Amino acid sequence: MKVIKAIYDFIVGDMVILVGVIITVIILALLNTVSALSALRVASGYILVIAALVIITTTLYCETHGK
């Protein structure tokens, strides 16, 4: 458990950022693998950039308003 915590702290140390990035990666992976979603594949880049902006805003909001 200590090892996992150390790796988590070293790489990110922020649950909002970690969960946000994981959700974004899952969405992009689905867009690239599910054929029904292939029409949205062209928007992958925009989704990634928007997701990054949403994640940074959310984590800052949680940091300043959550405490």
Place this chain on the structure above:
Amino acid sequence: MQWAVAIAAFLASAVEFVEAFTIVLVVGVTINWRSSLVGAFAAAATLAVIVGTLGVALVQFVPLDALRLVVGIILILFGMKWLKKAILRYSGMKALHDEEAIFEERMAELRARGESIAPRLQPFGVAMSYKAVLLEGLEVAFIVITFGSSAATSIVSKASGITSAALGALIAGILVILLGALVRAPLKQVPENTLKFIVGVMLTTFGTFWTGEGFGVAWPLSDAFLIVLAAIYLLASFVLVTWLKQVKQQRIALANANATASSTREEVRS
């Protein structure tokens, strides 16, 4: 010597070298040069082993897209962590009793007293530098092999094409390192938090770019889109700093109003 191949490889490799060197440079300036160079040399050694073992078969065996995806995701995570801290510091929202800030203050005091600080190896810095150099180095190896091989015709041999491409890449690498050595000194004048802010923006930019490439995104303007991405994150960061400054001012105003109200109440009671 195939000049067309050498020039094409020079230009394409220069872009990759600049990308890798940018991260080595910012790690060196913001963390320490020991960590940055250890990471870079370790990556160069890994590259030498990979290229030496696989040779031109490298193109078939190394899954570059998967590598871009993994490195990209880790860079986004690192980058956002740095960017968040830098934005909080700029807006004045960072907690006063911050261990990192105390450590930095102590380091500044030591520097002011003229005492030397033995640079310790920072895992974060080593990992950052290692990943960037390994990924970009592999991309340069791909450029050399693919450009060199595609130049092969009935007259020109494959080996000659690869040698020309490798020469072009080598010159690009040397030029980028020389240029980096020149900008190293002026960078030291930039305040530390500003540098950390720039690092956060750059790591997030490279992370987004490589993650996108890992998912097969064809960015408009190709590698030049990195500048657009950096501009987007920079602009967003300034907006966030402004917003957080307003939040802080509102809190101060509210605290002042509460303090005035409570003192008035006490005066009325007495």
